[in-house]
Amino acid sequence: MSEPRDPLERIAEALERLSPDPGAAVDWFGHPxxxxxxxxxxxxxxxxxxxxxxxxxxxxxxxxxxxxxxxxxxxxxxxxxxxxxxxxxxxxxxxxxxxxxxxxxxxxxxxxxxxxxxxxxxxxxxxxxxxxxxxxxxxxxxxxxxxxxxxxxxxxxxxxxxxxxxxxxxxxxxxxxxxxxxxxxxxxxxxxxxxxxxxxxxxxxxxxxxxxxxxxxxxxxxHPCSRDEYLEIVHAYADPHGLAFDPDEALAWALGRGQRSGRVAWQYVVELAGAAGKSL
Missing domain, CATH: 3.40.50.300 (P-loop containing nucleotide triphosphate hydrolases)
Structure with missing residues (x-):
């Protein structure tokens, strides 16, 4: 004869069986x-x-x-x-x-x-x-x-x-x-x-x-971007928000982070916007 099971274990298993599968209700057509x-x-x-x-x-x-x-x-x-x-x-x-x-x-x-x-x-x-x-x-x-x-x-x-x-x-x-x-x-x-x-x-x-x-x-x-490409990326992010910037300052920002990249360009524009009291 098998040993009686822990009531809490049996309750947990019952609740798991009753709970719906979270994935079952996904609408695979309605969202991007x-x-x-x-x-x-x-x-x-x-x-x-x-x-x-x-x-x-x-x-x-x-x-x-x-x-x-x-x-x-x-x-x-x-x-x-x-x-x-x-x-x-x-x-x-x-x-x-x-x-x-x-x-x-x-x-x-x-x-x-x-x-x-x-x-x-x-x-x-x-x-x-x-x-x-x-x-x-x-x-x-x-x-x-x-x-x-x-x-x-x-x-x-x-x-x-x-x-x-x-x-x-x-x-x-x-x-x-x-x-x-x-x-x-x-x-x-x-x-x-x-x-x-x-x-x-x-x-x-x-x-x-x-x-x-x-x-x-x-x-x-x-691949890592050149100096001119980095400044082009900064312009692409800054211009739509009316944010002017000093190219030397933008390059110094990148130098301080050890790389020129799109991510660093965006971080610099976030800093510009914050200093200008704007949101992005």
Missing amino acids: AYVWNGKYAREVPAIEAPALGQLRAIDRQKELIHTNIARLASGHAAHDMLLWGARGMGKSALLRAVVREVQKNAQEALALVQVAPAALESLPRLFATLSEVDRQFVIFIDDLGFAEDDTVRPRQLRGWLEGGVEARAANCRLAVTSNRRAILARKAKEQDPDSGESALNIRDAVDDALALADRFGLAVGF
């Missing part, structure tokens, strides 16, 4: 974006992003991403996307801005679903759900990276991209941002001439890391 937490989706009423025209010094990247996402929204063949490169140069902002721009003519055809990197293992559940929805989806994983000893999740991602048993749904395309094209963590021995590791093994390790990046049909690089 969603956030997937690994168990269920949360609806997002609006996509926050700069106007596409405000994003400067990345014209080629804009063209490539916009063309690909517009194809997806039309139901045409489209690539999975890897946006990699310099910090603060607008990788995630560009993706959100392009989706919002494409939705102006076809919101019912396309939606953005952001997935936290920690929820990566749950992607097959999300794919299964979205495969039943007559809409196209950009599955957005921002700032993806893997620990040096993580060999499972990179292989899972490669399988989803290459059409394995749990491949992504036909109406979904992955869009991943990363500061490194290889995505995988760089091992110290790859750079250590005294590690005792052979050159062949080092090359194999690098090739294995890049193999994941090669699974993306569209890999778009973002």
Whole structure:
């Protein structure tokens, strides 16, 4: 005869059975974006992003991403996307801005679903759900990276991209941002001439890391901007708000942060607006 169970445990299980599945009531047609937490989706009423025209010094990247996402929204063949490169140069902002721009003519055809990197293992559940929805989806994983000893999740991602048993749904395309094209963590021995590791093994390790990046049909690089490009970005953010600025001061702001980028330009404009008593 089995031992009596804890009444509190039985009550908790009963409440769990009675409570509705938070993901069951999601309207996959009524919103421009969603956030997937690994168990269920949360609806997002609006996509926050700069106007596409405000994003400067990345014209080629804009063209490539916009063309690909517009194809997806039309139901045409489209690539999975890897946006990699310099910090603060607008990788995630560009993706959100392009989706919002494409939705102006076809919101019912396309939606953005952001997935936290920690929820990566749950992607097959999300794919299964979205495969039943007559809409196209950009599955957005921002700032993806893997620990040096993580060999499972990179292989899972490669399988989803290459059409394995749990491949992504036909109406979904992955869009991943990363500061490194290889995505995988760089091992110290790859750079250590005294590690005792052979050159062949080092090359194999690098090739294995890049193999994941090669699974993306569209890999778009973002690079640090020049002095003139940085000032152009500042103008693009400041001018619509009537904010005048001193170029030397803007450059000094960037120097103090150790880089020239779109993010630093925006932070400088926030400082300008605050000093002028304006909101953005």
